[in-house]
Amino acid sequence: MYKLFSLVLLFISVNVYAQTTIKGIVKNQDNEPIPYCSIGMKNATIGTISDENGNYKLSIPDSLNNEIVFSAIGHTEKKQYKNELIKNGNIVLEYHSTALKAVVISHKKMKEKLIGQKSRPMLTFSKMFNQNVPTIEQGNIFDIEPKTRLKSYSFYVIPSSKYQQITLKLNIYGVENSIPGNTLLSQNIVYTATTTGWQKIDLSPYNLVFNDLKQIAVTLQLVDYKPLDNVDFVFGVSAKKSLSKNLLFRYQSQGKWEKNDGVFITNLEVAYLRHNEDNEQ
Incomplete structure (x- = not known):
């Protein structure tokens, strides 16, 4: 009985902590790596950031399949699900031109x-x-x-x-x-x-x-x-x-x-x- 109970606990433990690790690279439309792209899962504490060469690694519990958002300055954010990233972890972000309000500073010394x-x-x-x-x-x-x-x-x-x-x-x-x-x-x-x-x-x-x-x-x-x-x-x-x-x-x-x-x-x-x-x- 004790051995059976231990096996049940082990099975539960494995399932609670089972996770999938996804690896890939984030690039722009010119096939250049995007450094320090923020990668986060909606409504969860799961996240990472790409390195200076655009590479990233993200471990996701098997129990979660929330949207994963890739966001980088100067680019349109992209949303993917875990199953999509398992098939292909590489991400291409499109350029995003932010229409910033023009700032005019007068000739007066600041x-x-x-x-x-x-x-x-x-x-x-x-x-x-x-x-x-x-x-x-x-x-x-x-x-x-x-x-x-x-x-x-x-x-x-x-x-x-x-x-x-x-x-x-x-x-x-x-x-x-x-x-x-x-x-x-x-x-x-x-x-x-x-x-x-x-x-x-x-x-x-x-x-x-x-x-x-x-x-x-x-x-x-x-x-x-x-x-x-x-x-x-x-x-x-x-x-x-x-x-x-x-x-x-x-x-x-x-x-x-x-x-x-x-x-x-x-x-x-x-x-x-x-x-x-x-x-x-």
Whole structure:
């Protein structure tokens, strides 16, 4: 009886955790690989991201057959079911031209300021990044002026982080109903770090100018890393306690955003004009 009971438990266990691993490459219409394409399953925590050569690997429980969405900046997203991907895991995304509203900055000299946390307080905490889950996004919402140009983004890596190198993907979204909405980027922004402490991403080459937006959301994803020899990988961004729920988190690109108490130690360096300043002669 004991052996029969054990076999039944083993059978149940195998079925609960049975999964299919799908491998493939994401390319564009010119047969070029698409790096850092977000791949997520609708209404689930299943997701991954393609590497710098467009390759991806996705493990899906056999009990799930939700739509899997492939989305990359500058391309139209594509939806596939697991059975389709088992037959052919290679994906081709069509180019997508986003009609962005023209932004006109007057000849007036723009003012500059820093939005966010200017220093790291003594008491901080961190929501750690998981090296095995590159789809996780974490970040903040920033209030911006009516006419704003982004110059740089800075964040503070906790001193206890341990790595030889990390590669991060920066995402910028509009804000809808107090959570991130559509992406505001037309190309990937990728940053590599080899140290801890303050990190600064130069945004001036991307010409990120926004008109009539009150808020934007800025998030980070860990897309690659090199560990130290014989040392467990650790990486987190410092945050501090606050009354506002300004810590953004989602498990993967098709997941729901969560907002937690606190604020990450991050800031934006911007140039800006207010409407009344822009209209002054």
